[in-house]
Amino acid sequence: MRIVVKIFGPAYFGLKSYDVITLKLELGEGATVGEALDELERRFPGLKGRLLRGEEVIPMHDIWINGRSIDFLNGLKTPLREGDVLQIIPPFGG
Structure with missing residues (x-):
């Protein structure tokens, strides 16, 4: 399965x-956010x-999947699906 990863403030x-x-990340079926982070590491x-x-x-x-924080999903165990967009967002000040 392929997902898109966006790293803000790299x-x-x-x-x-x-x-x-x-970037596009190729993962096995049923992969989780945690497994995606392992590949990014x-x-x-x-x-x-x-x-x-x-x-x-x-x-x-923050880590978001398709615009939703994983805090409101299943955290690092949140399953990913084909075409999902994983966003990694550092703290911002303003």
């Missing part, structure tokens, strides 16, 4: 870009350490 996560990173070492503390998203950071 420089915050230690990535070498200031623009939103958009292989591509971008250190990403999970800036996003998670154990199995919890660091407060003020």
Whole structure:
């Protein structure tokens, strides 16, 4: 199954870009948000350490699936479906 991943504020996560990173991720059927993050960690070492503390998203950071926070779904165990959009959002100030 293929999903789209958008990483907002990638420089915050230690990535070498200031623009939103958009990529397609190929995962097995029934994959979860946690498994998608494991794959992203292989591509971008250190990403999970800036996003998670154990199995919890660091407060003020967000992970959304199709515009809905995983906090209101099943957290990192939220199942993904073909064509889903996973958004990783750092804390923003304003």
